[in-house]
Amino acid sequence: MSERMHPADAAWLQMEEPTSLMVITAVLWFDGPVDWERLTDVVRERLVERYPRFRQRVVPGGLLGTARWEDDPAFRLETHLRRTRLRAPGGRAELEKRVGESMGTPLDFSRPLWELHLIQGYEEGGALLMRVHHCIADGISLARVLLSLTDERAGGGGRAEDFEEAEDASGTLARLLRGARKVATSTRSAWKRGAELLSEPIQLMDLAVEGARGASALSRLLTLMQDPPSPFTGELGRVKRVAWSKPVPVGKVREIGHGTGSTVNDVVMAVVAGTLRRYVEARGKVPEDLRAVVPVNLRPLNEPIPRELGNRFGVVFLPLPLGVEDPVERLWELKRRMDRLKRSPEAAVVFGILSAAGMAPAVLERGAVEVMRKKTSLVLTSVPGPKRPVYLAGARLGGVMFWVPMAARLGLGLSTFSYAGHVTLGVAADAGLVPEPRDLIEDFEAELDSLAEAVRESGHSHPLH
Structure with a gap:
């Protein structure tokens, strides 16, 4: 499948520079450990299978052409969903350093432009680092997509769709x-x-x-x-x-x-x-x-x-x-x-x-x-998030931080x-x-x-x- 990219999305491709990457970054931390197998199943079912962009790569449009989306024939979930361990002592300073380092690392344009890292060894639980290129979606949409991976209960069920309103829309x-x-x-x-x-x-x-x-x-x-x-x-x-x-x-x-x-x-x-x-x-x-x-x-x-x-x-x-x-x-x-x-x-x-x-x-x-x-x-x-505590792969979400690119x-x-x-x-x-x-x-x-x-x-x- 090949599809022309919307010009508002293509604008973010053209703004990419080595010192200013157009990548949205989110970090989530949990009160307990995240089950790897369960996380993999959730990401496959609720992210990759639901939204085609996470299986597609970008084909540049050339000098005057428009960039296109194309199914990646070599797509493998394990190249985008990875496990790493935080440096000791595994506190906030170490997690902040890891997230900061990721912000200077470009995504691989030969593959779909996203990656998810399960970071083990953070305090009593773990953390999840997600990076998605802005050409795929805006920050509010990606926040909702990311939080659609969560449930209202540890055992699953009851998707978190009740968001805080950041402003009175009246x-x-x-x-x-x-x-x-x-x-x-x-x-x-x-x-x-x-x-x-x-x-x-x-x-x-x-x-x-x-x-x-x-x-x-x-x-x-x-x-x-x-x-x-x-x-x-x-x-x-x-x-x-x-x-x-x-x-x-x-x-x-x-x-x-x-x-x-x-x-x-x-x-x-x-x-x-x-x-x-x-x-x-x-x-x-x-x-x-x-x-x-x-x-x-x-x-x-x-x-x-x-x-x-x-x-x-x-x-x-x-x-x-x-x-x-x-x-x-x-x-x-x-x-x-x-x-x-x-x-x-x-x-x-x-x-x-x-x-x-x-x-x-x-x-x-x-x-x-x-x-x-x-x-x-x-x-x-x-960015508005859920009004009540939610769970991801059985682990209670303790907090979230989210940044859009500094365009x-x-x-x-x-x-x-x-x-x-x-x-x-x-x-x-x-x-x-x-x-x-x-x-x-x-x-x-x-x-x-x-x-x-x-x-x-x-x-x-x-x-x-």
Whole structure:
């Protein structure tokens, strides 16, 4: 079987560089040992047999052609599902080092672009490292695919499909998502019209602009000022490092939100802004606002994931208020900026840009990526997981961390993952720019406590205008 790759997926192939791999990374850790035979059966039945992309390799399209999916005649599950053992003493530091090392290792393009490693010897249980190229699917879809391997009970049964919502999908946000999904559907329909679009890829962009009131949003994207220099930007190397926080009870975050009229996501984003401010100040720099690329899911979480997977997301550019000193004022300013973005069609427009870029020559796409790199400083994602504890191959899942690629040659990726009533922050960074990502984790935990205390002391329940 051979199938043309959707241009939004092909864009991620063209962005691949030795110092910036377009690979989504997830690490799961367990309270007990994972049964190897049972894991193998689960991966075969629920991943490989259900989703064809995990049995297909990429066939490059050449100078002007489009890449294609092709069944791999030599596919063997054991080449993608492997067992390794963690270095002693087998704690979080050793696991973080292993995950960081994987982020600098490219996948084998002669085979389907994914791998799963069962890491034994981690604390009292084990860990699972999954790496999937972004051309196969976006982060939200892959998180759902990965968690579809789990069960509600140790003995099996009761698939985990009840996900935490990272944001309140009501009001203006719901209207934004409906419009963006309509644009995504229109773009897919246009792609099916076939070869005529190869000569005029701008038609895809036209659909996005017309369908989502995108002209003003596109103008805003093109006229954004460059981000100021910071410790998070610069030349990249091949060495990457990661760290993640202790799980934070969602109740603690929600309490801060109730005290300020903010959502859980507003609070988490504000804490991230405060974290970056602390990090910059500690290195003798004056904190200035920095823009984060924030992916926005264009697929409803209550709809089944299509067998062909694929990328159906846009991004918005969120200016993080590092320049605001007071933590409560910083939260309110962040909330104002988030509310403005919720009323914008920006995410749908960027989906159209990605679709058009996937059909453009690589040199043109690299130019677009360079423009994006100058206007942003980091990638910031929020991934919802199951509301209740789940099990994989009989082992109880203790926690999850998940990172999307740091596209546009960015050197810092921050990700929050919600699971079983807790939120965890993960840091992935270029080692030459952020040599000790654990510093950012410590700043995050300190900033969360500082904001909670500041909200209690302020006594305000609504933003001041």
